[in-house]
Amino acid sequence: MINSAVKDKFIKKFSVLIILLITFFLIPRTTNAQAGDATLYFSPSTTAVSLNGTISIAVMINTGSHDINTVTADFTYPSSILQVVSIDTTGSEFEVQAESDYTSGTVYISRGSTGSFTGIGEVVTVNFRGISSGTATLSFTDDALALDTDTVDQLGTTSDGTVTVSSSSLPNTGLYDKPLFFLGITIALLFITLGFAGVMQYKEDLELKGNK
Numbered sequence: 001m002i003n004s005a006v007k008d009k010f011i012k013k014f015s016v017l018i019i020l021l022i023t024f025f026l027i028p029r030t031t032n033a034q035a036g037d038a039t040l041y042f043s044p045s046t047t048a049v050s051l052n053g054t055i056s057i058a059v060m061i062n063t064g065s066h067d068i069n070t071v072t073a074d075f076t077y078p079s080s081i082l083q084v085v086s087i088d089t090t091g092s093e094f095e096v097q098a099e100s101d102y103t104s105g106t107v108y109i110s111r112g113s114t115g116s117f118t119g120i121g122e123v124v125t126v127n128f129r130g131i132s133s134g135t136a137t138l139s140f141t142d143d144a145l146a147l148d149t150d151t152v153d154q155l156g157t158t159s160d161g162t163v164t165v166s167s168s169s170l171p172n173t174g175l176y177d178k179p180l181f182f183l184g185i186t187i188a189l190l191f192i193t194l195g196f197a198g199v200m201q202y203k204e205d206l207e208l209k210g211n212k
Contacts, residue, residue, distance in 0.1 A: 037064030042161030130165035
């Protein structure tokens with residue numbers, strides 16, 4: 001009996017192979033001698049989220065001077081700091097899904113197109129939850145690639161992303177971590193209340209004197 005994990009891996013590899021076959025046989029091919037200058041990166045590249053808060057990170061591609069129709073954008077993240085909530089493909093420039101999965105610490109993304117894409121666009125958006133305070137680095141793996149219509153990998157560079165998870169759900173200014181801040185706010189509100197009451201009493205006394 002075939003192990004389910006082995007079966008899933010076979011299905012994923014088979015899906016990628018189907019996209020490559022579509023690319024080779026159905027897409028008109030042109031000669032392009034330019035070096036690979038496509039780029040994979042995260043948007044935003046640097047951001048922050050509160051503990052237990054959620055944040056959306058887009059995996060982006062800049063195809064450079066090439067027509068790209070197959071993208072693999074696997075990347076790693078520290079599972080002790082971030083947790084994947086979901087993978088959103090609605091905004092992807094690549095309509096054919098070969099792989100969209102994640103395990104503890106790695107996101108697997110492979111997508112293709114029956115046509116091709118040129119320019120800057122979204123591959124997928126990954127939604128994370130901050131589960132522990134710290135700084136998380138998102139890094140593309142060596143499996144990342146961007147195939148052109150000749151099935152040549154034109155990926156030149158990849159850029160890491162950084163997500164900082166703060167220990168408080170309040171803005172990370174430093175003030176909110178101090179009990180004295182809240183004490184000061186309480187005292188200020190007390191003085192305002194007493195001052196207002198004093199003004200009202202003073203006006204009432206004046207009115208009483210004026211009526212005598």
